[in-house]
Amino acid sequence: MESSYYTINAVTESITMQAHQTSARYGQDESEFDETSIEHEYLNDFYAPFVKDSPLKFGLHLEDVIHIPTNDTKLIVGKVEHLHIDESFLEEDGHLALEDLPIVGGVGLDTYIQTKKVGRYSYAKPDQILKKL
Numbered sequence: 387m388e389s390s391y392y393t394i395n396a397v398t399e400s401i402t403m404q405a406h407q408t409s410a411r412y413g414q415d416e417s418e419f420d421e422t423s424i425e426h427e428y429l430n431d432f433y434a435p436f437v438k439d440s441p442l443k444f445g446l447h448l449e450d451v452i453h454i455p456t457n458d459t460k461l462i463v464g465k466v467e468h469l470h471i472d473e474s475f476l477e478e479d480g481h482l483a484l485e486d487l488p489i490v491g492g493v494g495l496d497t498y499i500q501t502k503k504v505g506r507y508s509y510a511k512p513d514q515i516l517k518k519l
Contacts, residue, residue, distance in 0.1 A: 390448040392464065395437035396489040402498045409495075432468050441487050443470040481506070 397405040404422040412418055419426045419435065426435035432445040445468030452461040475483050485503035493499055508517040 387448065387451070389433055391433040392446055392448065392462075393432075393434045393436050394444040394446065395440035396442035396487065397437075397492075397498070398439060398441070398488045399490050399498075399500070400488075401437075401439065402490055406496070406498070429470060430468060436470065440489075441472040441475065442489065444468065445470075 401424060404424045407422045408418040408424075410421075412421060418424070425438040427438040429436055429443070429445070434445065436443045436445070444466055446464030447467050448462065449465050450463040452463065453459075454461055471482065472487070475487050477483055483503075485501060490498045490500055506519040508514075508519060510516060
């Protein structure tokens with residue numbers, strides 16, 4: 387919050403345990419990278435570190451923090467300033483083949499899953515039949 391810069395990094399299966407450990411409440415003077423042995427790197431002079439082995443990385447600038455009284459949490463709103471992606475996962479038309487990335491998703495507080503592509507379809511319009519892409 388003080389620096390107003392942060393990163394969001396896709397988690398791969400090989401680091402799910404370390405990534406999960408980052409949810410622990412570390413002190414302000416403790417580095418999650420040091421505590422979990424996740425390697426970090428700085429890219430393009432961005433202030434905050436990225437996860438070195440992540441195939442999908444976002445560098446953001448803090449824009450707003452919105453308090454949600456219902457469950458006493460905060461919604462963090464950031465502006466994406468950097469995007470780093472392994473270009474081998476980009477298709478010819480620029481589509482990101484997310485299902486081919488070796489990343490996992492989180493479900494609830496303690497479960498990690500992998501995804502698969504179900505389908506890709508043309509832009510939906512009321513007067514047109516969808517086409518499978």
